[in-house]
Amino acid sequence: MQAAAREVAWANARLRELLDWKGVGREEVDGFLRRCREGEEGSGLGAVRTVSREEDGRGMVPGGIALGDEGKEAGRGMESEEGLRTVDDAERALSTSCEAAAGIIAGFLGHDVVRVRMALGCEDEEDVAKCRVKNTTLFQLME
Incomplete structure (x- = not known):
């Protein structure tokens, strides 16, 4: 704990x-x-x-x-x-951009940011710009 x-x-x-x-x-x-x-x-x-x-x-x-x-x-x-x-903005507040999430996970676990983005399913620049990761998923991945 x-x-x-x-x-x-x-x-x-x-x-x-x-x-x-x-x-x-x-x-x-x-x-x-x-x-x-x-x-x-x-x-x-x-x-x-x-x-x-x-x-x-x-x-x-x-x-x-x-x-x-x-x-x-x-x-x-x-x-x-x-x-x-609107409510959609509130939902957006409960997620993190793929780029930021990849940076956090890479820093936390010592991995390469590009590999983490690929693991999150955001492989090309267009995906990265639109991709969002739920904060709960981000916390689970950091466990």
Whole structure:
């Protein structure tokens, strides 16, 4: 049990480093986690804050993660007229891009990133751009 807790703590630290590298500050991460905890006490998905893209003003979704072409494409037809986040965005928050997942797993297990991407089923650049890995799967692979 302690080994699993250490692994989770290590993975969390690496994910925080990645978020920081992507421009998401510690305060923003802590605020997001706090809203998620508060939402679990209530209705669950209510913790996901809805912010219009115009309000955010950075061309990024709340949380500071920049939308790539795949994010723009995937978001089409899933937003209300006001441009608010939807349940699909919440589901997206429960997954990690294949590229990031491959980097995390490769670093954790000492494997080559390309081989890990192939094992995840993201072999060509088009797959990598669209591919997402469920966070639960990512954690299972790190065990």
